[in-house]
Structure formats: C-alpha cells, structure tokens
Amino acid sequence: xxxxxFARLVLVVTAVCILLPMAVLLVWSVTGRWPWPxxxxxxxxxxxxxxxxxxxxxxxxxxxxxxxxxxxxxxxGTFVGIxxxxxxELYNFRGRELARGCALLPMLIPGTVxxxxxxxxxxxxxxxxxxxxxxxxxxxxxxxxxxxxxADVTRAVGTAxxxxxxxxxxxxxxxxxxxxxxxxxxGVLSSLSMGFILSYSQYFTTLIVGGGRIKTLALVLIPYIxxxxxxxxxxxxxxFVSSALLVFSVFEFLLxxxxxxxx
Amino acid sequence: xxxxFPFILxxxxxxxxxxxxxxxSLGYIPAFGLTKVTLSYYVDAMTNPDFLRxxxxxxQIAGCSAVLSAILGTLVCAAFVRRSGNAALYLIRVPILVxxxxxxxxxxxxxxxxxxLARIAYTFGWISDPCQFPQLLYTSGYGxxxxxxxxxxxxxxxxxxxALMSGVSKTLGEAAENLGASPLQSFFRITLPLSMPAICxxxxxxxxxxxxxxELPMLLGVTYPKALPVQAYLAYTAPDLRSRPAAMAMYxxxxxxxxxxxxxxxxxxxxxxxxxxxxx
Amino acid sequence: xxxxxxxxxxxxxxxxxxxxxxxxxxxxxxxxxxGPSGCGKSTLLKTIAGILPMQAGTLSLGGQDISQxxxxxxxxxxxxxxxxxxxxxxxxxxxxxxxxxxxxDRRKRLASAAELLERVQLEAYGQRRVSELSGGxxxxxxxxxxxxxxxxxxxxxxxFTALDRNLRExxxxxxxxxxxxxxxxxxxxxxxxxxxxxxADRVAVMFDGHIAQCGTPxxxxxxxxxxxTANYFGGCGYLPGNVVGGVFSSTAVSCPAAVPDGRxxxxxxxxxxxxxxxxxxxxxxxxxxxxGAETMVQLELPGGTYLxxxxxxxxxxxxxxxxxxxxxxTDPVFFxxxx
Numbered sequence: 001x002x003x004x005x006f007a008r009l010v011l012v013v014t015a016v017c018i019l020l021p022m023a024v025l026l027v028w029s030v031t032g033r034w035p036w037p038x039x040x041x042x043x044x045x046x047x048x049x050x051x052x053x054x055x056x057x058x059x060x061x062x063x064x065x066x067x068x069x070x071x072x073x074x075x076x077g078t079f080v081g082i083x084x085x086x087x088x089e090l091y092n093f094r095g096r097e098l099a100r101g102c103a104l105l106p107m108l109i110p111g112t113v114x115x116x117x118x119x120x121x122x123x124x125x126x127x128x129x130x131x132x133x134x135x136x137x138x139x140x141x142x143x144x145x146x147x148x149x150x151a152d153v154t155r156a157v158g159t160a161x162x163x164x165x166x167x168x169x170x171x172x173x174x175x176x177x178x179x180x181x182x183x184x185x186x187g188v189l190s191s192l193s194m195g196f197i198l199s200y201s202q203y204f205t206t207l208i209v210g211g212g213r214i215k216t217l218a219l220v221l222i223p224y225i226x227x228x229x230x231x232x233x234x235x236x237x238x239x240f241v242s243s244a245l246l247v248f249s250v251f252e253f254l255l256x257x258x259x260x261x262x263x
Numbered sequence: 264x265x266x267x268f269p270f271i272l273x274x275x276x277x278x279x280x281x282x283x284x285x286x287x288s289l290g291y292i293p294a295f296g297l298t299k300v301t302l303s304y305y306v307d308a309m310t311n312p313d314f315l316r317x318x319x320x321x322x323q324i325a326g327c328s329a330v331l332s333a334i335l336g337t338l339v340c341a342a343f344v345r346r347s348g349n350a351a352l353y354l355i356r357v358p359i360l361v362x363x364x365x366x367x368x369x370x371x372x373x374x375x376x377x378x379x380l381a382r383i384a385y386t387f388g389w390i391s392d393p394c395q396f397p398q399l400l401y402t403s404g405y406g407x408x409x410x411x412x413x414x415x416x417x418x419x420x421x422x423x424x425x426a427l428m429s430g431v432s433k434t435l436g437e438a439a440e441n442l443g444a445s446p447l448q449s450f451f452r453i454t455l456p457l458s459m460p461a462i463c464x465x466x467x468x469x470x471x472x473x474x475x476x477x478e479l480p481m482l483l484g485v486t487y488p489k490a491l492p493v494q495a496y497l498a499y500t501a502p503d504l505r506s507r508p509a510a511m512a513m514y515x516x517x518x519x520x521x522x523x524x525x526x527x528x529x530x531x532x533x534x535x536x537x538x539x540x541x542x543x
Numbered sequence: 544x545x546x547x548x549x550x551x552x553x554x555x556x557x558x559x560x561x562x563x564x565x566x567x568x569x570x571x572x573x574x575x576x577x578g579p580s581g582c583g584k585s586t587l588l589k590t591i592a593g594i595l596p597m598q599a600g601t602l603s604l605g606g607q608d609i610s611q612x613x614x615x616x617x618x619x620x621x622x623x624x625x626x627x628x629x630x631x632x633x634x635x636x637x638x639x640x641x642x643x644x645x646x647x648d649r650r651k652r653l654a655s656a657a658e659l660l661e662r663v664q665l666e667a668y669g670q671r672r673v674s675e676l677s678g679g680x681x682x683x684x685x686x687x688x689x690x691x692x693x694x695x696x697x698x699x700x701x702x703f704t705a706l707d708r709n710l711r712e713x714x715x716x717x718x719x720x721x722x723x724x725x726x727x728x729x730x731x732x733x734x735x736x737x738x739x740x741x742x743a744d745r746v747a748v749m750f751d752g753h754i755a756q757c758g759t760p761x762x763x764x765x766x767x768x769x770x771x772t773a774n775y776f777g778g779c780g781y782l783p784g785n786v787v788g789g790v791f792s793s794t795a796v797s798c799p800a801a802v803p804d805g806r807x808x809x810x811x812x813x814x815x816x817x818x819x820x821x822x823x824x825x826x827x828x829x830x831x832x833x834x835g836a837e838t839m840v841q842l843e844l845p846g847g848t849y850l851x852x853x854x855x856x857x858x859x860x861x862x863x864x865x866x867x868x869x870x871x872x873t874d875p876v877f878f879x880x881x882x
Contacts, residue, residue: 008429021373025368036382036385036393037386038443039379073389077486078341079269080269080273083269084269087267088267099270103270106274107471108467108522109281110472110518113284113514114519116280117281117282119283120287121279121283126510135303139273154510197323201360201362201363204476205363221362222478225364225368234368238428240365241360244393
C-alpha cells in the first residue's frame with residue numbers, strides 16, 4: 001500500500017537524519033587525525049577521553065553540578081506543574097481561562113530576554129551568581145512544559161478516585177497522596193524528565209545568571225566548540241548526550257513500570 | 264486560589280524581568296545614575312542600519328525555521344499517526360535531549376566544506392577541492408543555523424502535534440475514509456484542518472524561540488550581519504556601562520516583537536478553532 | 544448486495560478476537576448482530592469495512608472479493624457509536640461529504656443533502672454547526688450521511704446506545720423506514736435483545752468471536768441452539784428430566800422428544816407456562832416486581848432454575864407461595880445435562 005511505504009520511507013529518512021550525525025560524532029570523539037578528504041579517520045586516539053576526565057574542565061564535577069541543578073529544577077517544576085494544573089483543570093473559578101492562557105506565557109518570552117531582565121531582581125534578592133538564581137531562572141523556562149504535561153494527566157485522572165477515597169473516610173491530603181498521585185505518575189515522570197532535560201541543556205541563562213561561577217556541562221560545551229578542536233568538542237558532546245540519554249532512559253523505564261502496574 | 268500561588272510567583276518574576284528590560288531600555292537605571300526616561304535609545308536603534316539588518320536577519324531565521332519545521336514536522340507526524348511503533352516514538356524524542364550547541368556541532372560535522380557530505384561528494388568525484396562544496400554554514404543567510412533548528416524542531420513539532428492528530432485521525436479520519444475519502448483526501452480535508460491549533464501553537468513556540476535564541480546564530484553565524492540576540496549580548500557585555508540602555512533597547516525590541524507576534528497569533532488561532540468547531 | 548463471510552480470523556494485539564466466523568446476509572436483508580459486550584461485534588464491523596486487517600478467511604460482497612480493497616473503495620459504510628460528525632463542516636456539508644469525495648459538483652451534492660435532511664425532518668438545520676444539534680439530531684445526520692455514500696452494505700454499530708429510551712424507539716422506526724426506502728443490506732450491531740428481535744429479518748447471535756446461531760427472530764428466540772443463547776435472551780428456565788424411548792418425562796411434565804436417550808433439560812419459556820385448574824407442575828413464587836404496564840413475577844421451577852413471567856395484571860400471589868401450572872409442549876427444545 002502506498003501509504004505504508006510512504007510512512008516507512010519517512011521513518012527511514014528521519015532515523016538516518018537523527019542517528020547519522022550522532023554516529024559521526026561518536027567517531028570524531030575518538031579520532032586522532034581525520035584529514036580531508038578521507039571518509040574514515042586516519043588514526044584513532046584516546047587523547048580526548050583523557051582530556052575529558054582529567055582536563056581542566058573535569059567531567060565528574062561538571063556532571064555532578066549539572067545533574068544537581070537539573071534535578072532541583074525538575075522537582076520544583078513538577079511541583080508547580082501539579083499544583084497549577086490541578087487548580088486550572090479541576091476547580092471552576094472566575095478567570096480560569098485566563099489562568100490557562102497564562103500558563104504558556106513564559107514560553108512566549110525568549111529565555112535570553114528573561115535572563116537579562118531578571119538580573120537586577122536577582123541582585124536585589126541576593127541570588128545573582130548563585131546556583132539558586134540559576135535554578136530559579138531554569139525553573140521559569142521549564143514550568144510551562146511541566147504545566148502542559150500535568151494538565152493533560154490531571155484532566156484525564158479527574159477527581160473520581162479522590163472523591164471516592166474521601167467518601168470512604170480519607171482526608172483530602174491523604175486521598176490525594178494515596179489515590180490520585182499514583183494515577184498521576186506517568187505525567188509526573190514525564191514532567192520530571194522534561195524539566196531535567198530542559199535545565200540540563202540551558203546555556204545562555206546559566207551564562208548570564210551564573211556569572212561564570214556556576215559551571216555546567218552545557219556551559220563548557222560552547223568554548224570547546226568555538227575552539228575548533230573537533231575531536232574535543234565531539235567527545236564533550238557525546239558525554240552530554242549520553243548522560244542525557246541515560247537519565248531519559250531511566251525515566252522511560254520507570255514510566256513503563258507504572259503503566260504496567262496500572263494495567 | 265492557593266494552589267496557583269507558586270505559579271503566580273513565577274509569573275511575577277517574568278513580569279519583573281519584562282519591566283526591568285523595558286525600564287532599562289528607556290534609560291531608567293538608578294544604579295548607574297541614569298534617571299531620565301527617554302525613547303532615544305529606541306530611536307537610535309531604529310535608525311541604526313546595523314540594528315535593522317540584525318532584526319531582519321533574526322526574523323528571517325525564525326520565519327524560515329518555524330515555517331519549514333511546521334510543514335516537515337507535520338509531514339513526519341502524519342507518517343507516524345496511525346502506525347507508530349514504539350521505536351518511532353523514542354526516535355522522535357532523541358533530538359529533544361540534544362542541546363542546540365550539539366546540533367550546531369552536527370551541522371559543522373556534516374555540512375561544512377570539509378564535512379562528511381563534502382567528503383562523500385569528493386569520493387564520487389563531484390568535487391576535487393573543499394572550496395567547491397557550497398558554503399552552507401557561515402553565510403549571511405544563516406543557512407547553517409536554520410538547518411540546526413530544523414534538526415531539533417521538526418521532531419519537536421511531530422511530538423507536540425502527535426497526540427491531537429492521532430485522536431482526530433483515528434476517529435474522524437477513519438470515518439472519512441469509510442465514507443469514500445482516499446487516505447490523502449481524509450488527511451487534507453479532515454485530519455489536517457482539525458490539527459491546525461496544535462500546529463500553530465508549535466509554530467509560534469519555535470518562532471519565538473528561534474528569534475530570541477543565542478547559541479546557534481553565534482556558533483554558526485557570520486560577523487555581519489549578526490543575529491539580534493548576538494548583537495544584543497555583545498552590547499550587554501560591553502565594558503562601558505553607559506551603553507547598557509542601548510543593549511536593553513535591543514532586548515526590548517526582541518521582547519516587543521515576541522509579544523506582538525504572540526498576540527497576533529493567538530487571535531488568528533482563536534478564529535481558526537472557532538471555525539473548526541473546537542475539535543481540539 | 545449479498546455479503547458472505549467465511550472462516551474469518553481476526554487478531555488484535557496478538558490476541559484472537561474473531562475465530563472462524565461465518566455469516567451470510569442476503570441482498571436487501573436487515574440482519575441484527577446480537578451479543579454481549581466484548582464478544583467482537585464492533586471488531587467484525589470494522590473488519591468488514593476494512594479498517595481492521597484480517598488474518599484469514601474470505602469476505603465477499605455482491606459476489607466480489609473485497610478483502611483486498613482499501614477502506615474507501617469497499618462501499619461498506621459504518622455509522623459509528625460516537626457518530627463522528629466533522630466539526631469543521633456544517634450539517635449539510637457533512638451529509639454532502641461522501642458525494643464530494645465522488646466528485647459530484649457543489650450544487651448537486653447540496654441538493655442531495657437537502658433532500659436527505661428532509662427525510663429525517665432536519666431540513667431547517669442544514670447550515671448549522673454540528674455542535675448545535677442535540678444527540679438525537681446528530682444521530683440522524685450520521686445516518687443520512689452514511690446513506691449519501693450509497694453504500695452496498697450499511698453497518699450500524701450500536702447507534703442508539705447513547706440515546707434516551709423514547710428517542711431510541713423513534714430512531715429505530717426511522718432506521719426501518721429508511722431501510723424500506725433504500726433497500727440496502729443492513730447489519731445492526733446491538734447488545735439489546737429486544738431491539739435485535741424487533742427490528743431484523745434475521746438475527747445472528749455472537750459469543751466469543753463466533754456466530755452461535757443465525758436465523759429468524761422466532762427461530763433464534765424459540766429454538767435457541769445452545770444454553771448460552773437461551774440464557775442470553777432470558778425469560779426462560781429449565782426443567783430437568785429423562786428421555787427414554789423418545790419420551791421426555793419430568794415432574795408433572797412429559798412430551799415426545801426426538802433426541803437420544805439420556806438426561807436432559809427442557810427449555811421452558813415464560814410464554815409456555817400457563818396457570819389454570821389443570822396444572823400439575825409445582826412452582827414457587829420467588830419475587831414480584833411492579834413495572835407499570837406489566838408485573839414481572841419470578842418463579843422457581845423444580846430443579847432450581849428461575850424464570851420471569853410478565854403479567855398484565857398482578858396475579859394476587861404472595862412471595863413464597865406455592866402455585867401450580869402447566870407447560871405447553873409444542874415444539875420443545877432439549878439441552879443435554881452434563882456436557
């Protein structure tokens with residue numbers, strides 16, 4: 001059927017477009033010399049891997065700080081997402097449509113503008129050049145996505161189970177945690193994953209708000225790219241993508257577990 | 264509502280940031296001793312040909328990236344819509360994990376004049392020297408940046424639109440085919456029109472992001488014309504603090520264009536979903 | 544057109560849903576497909592229409608094998624349970640949609656749509672948005688939209704379930720009227736036994752992806768092929784007894800039986816139970832329910848089964864009372880015990 005071959009063609013082309021650059025990057029990261037016009041490297045070397053682990057920008061430390069920052073953003077973002085989604089989806093109040101519309105607002109202001117604008121406020125509350133400030137700014141970037149994800153799940157789960165629990169004698173908070181939250185889990189995991197990835201990938205906001213004091217993996221990537229050392233920039237890119245992929249896979253695995261349980 | 268409290272805090276921050284940008288761009292920076300509110304910085308910007316060039320370039324980058332991503336992303340989504348294996352869904356989400364900077368590295372590795380495609384061309388005998396391979400990356404048309412945005416945003420559109428398009432296709436699209444519409448007709452007359460709200464939302468998000476983003480135009484751009492966010496950052500980090508308002512005027516322009524576009528777009532989408540009877 | 548299905552096997556997510564299914568619907572016939580939820584009725588309709596693929600079997604319509612035809616060329620139109628009217632089009636555009644797909648020009652197809660709308664008394668609603676119509680009106684639009692496609696086979700997937708009781712009866716009458724006017728082969732899927740019996744020329748009873756019995760309403764109700772079918776229709780109980788030498792005998796009942804010797808249950812329909820002076824069969828009144836136009840009495844038969852019998856007036860019994868009745872044994876149905 002023509003439709004199926006079209007779909008397969010698109011899938012193949014998409015797969016190649018996505019995976020080919022990553023494969024090439026992998027090769028570049030262990031390359032010694034790969035001059036024009038060779039199609040494969042002339043020789044391979046572990047120089048870049050050594051530099052990765054023992055160089056000036058030490059990978060373990062970068063990973064740690066990036067992951068801690070991103071985790072904080074993920075948790076806080078999901079928290080805000082759960083609360084906001086709950087209020088706009090499950091409760092009826094004046095201005096609800098306005099609230100729903102506003103949820104997307106931070107997405108419509110470019111992160112660069114926001115970072116530059118918030119500096120003075122951050123200075124005043126003493127958060128400038130601190131991890132807390134970076135977390136706050138990343139949070140603003142991540143929150144709209146978290147709200148979007150949680151809104152869909154919250155609407156789907158509804159209040160039915162919670163009301164049933166309360167009718168059976170559980171207090172509202174207890175009902176929420178023991179009955180509603182488990183059903184929200186797929187959304188919560190998606191939101192955590194998204195929040196983490198968004199914060200992990202931030203460059204400009206970290207640069208402006210961190211003032212150079214806060215170092216993340218995404219931040220040191222840019223100077224390496226600008227240096228023109230393709231092997232080195234490749235190996236750092238590979239380090240970044242593999243760590244992100246690892247975190248993502250963990251979340252996907254947990255997600256699949258929750259889906260299996262609920263069946 | 265108490266539940267909204269954290270979100271309202273966030274909104275306050277956003278509002279504070281916007282006010283700060285606007286205030287500084289109007290010349291009001293008490294910390295530097297500037298207290299006179301004036302439009303002169305904006306006027307200077309609007310009459311500065313370099314600034315205008317940057318503005319146009321950024322609009323072009325954002326426009327091309329958003330339009331092409333929307334079209335191609337919708338196409339990819341359409342291919343996945345009724346027959347998505349799990350593999351396809353995972354694949355689509357991989358580019359979301361990759362930061363824009365790495366996307367830039369991809370473009371350099373593949374499309375530069377000594378990149379993989381050039382080398383393949385050499386192997387086939389089509390070119391004999393790197394200079395013969397077209398300069399795609401570091402051009403004033405910012406082709407490289409656009410390509411990198413496409414790499415990231417086409418999967419984003421596909422992922423963003425998939426839920427809605429799936430729902431429409433599996434019910435209404437199926438009914439249309441059952442009534443005699445070929446799969447193509449069913450897609451263009453039913454599925455696509457009813458998926459438009461999501462596609463338009465994705466378009467807007469990508470446009471605004473590409474318009475205000477710094478990394479890609481910086482890594483894959485040229486000295487002249489600079490994209491607006493790059494130009495603005497240079498002015499922001501200039502050693503002479505008295506030029507800060509001028510820098511803020513540039514950021515202010517980015518902000519105003521983004522807000523204006525969002526407003527226009529929301530109005531257009533409202534009218535679209537009204538006509539579609541609210542299938543979203 | 545005549546529909547012939549044979550040996551149909553359909554799997555969904557690797558689980559078999561339809562197993563070796565055989566069904567025939569004659570040209571112009573109205574067939575009810577009856578069965579409990581989950582037995583595969585909707586799956587069967589979707590397979591006939593080509594929406595779901597089949598793993599084995601043949602599907603022929605009007606003598607032609609349609610199993611390789613794509614969905615939009617089969618001429619088998621489904622009226623879905625959720626109606627699926629297009630929200631981005633007006634009512635008349637919805638109805639005219641199949642004609643538009645055939646390339647009929649605008650004026651002609653809108654005229655056809657208007658004519659169809661008139662048949663269901665919706666001629667004033669042509670320009671309205673679908674969302675402005677009530678559930679019953681939407682269902683009517685869905686119906687004539689399907690008819691506009693001039694289907695060789697009309698498939699109705701439980702179209703009345705979402706409607707109120709009174710509306711359902713109006714819609715049933717409308718479907719029958721349209722069937723008489725258009726004379727196309729129709730299959731109505733339902734889990735409502737009364738609906739199936741009342742509307743159809745033939746009834747096919749389906750359990751677990753297999754057709755248990757197919758026949759006229761009287762045949763299927765009066766002579767069910769197995770216990771499951773009998774129980775599905777309800778309103779019947781069983782009298783255990785023995786068949787020896789072609790005669791069935793049980794407590795106070797005996798009749799000729801054209802089955803081999805053995806232990807059997809005699810199927811007792813509520814309509815076969817009579818209460819007069821000459822009754823020898825002892826029954827216990829287990830429950831009495833006033834239902835407005837009739838009173839339902841639950842009776843316990845010897846052997847332990849129950850049946851519900853409707854009375855147009857309350858018979859004046861009390862719960863627990865022992866009464867005597869007789870069983871009308873014309874055309875008896877026997878089910879072997881223990882198999």
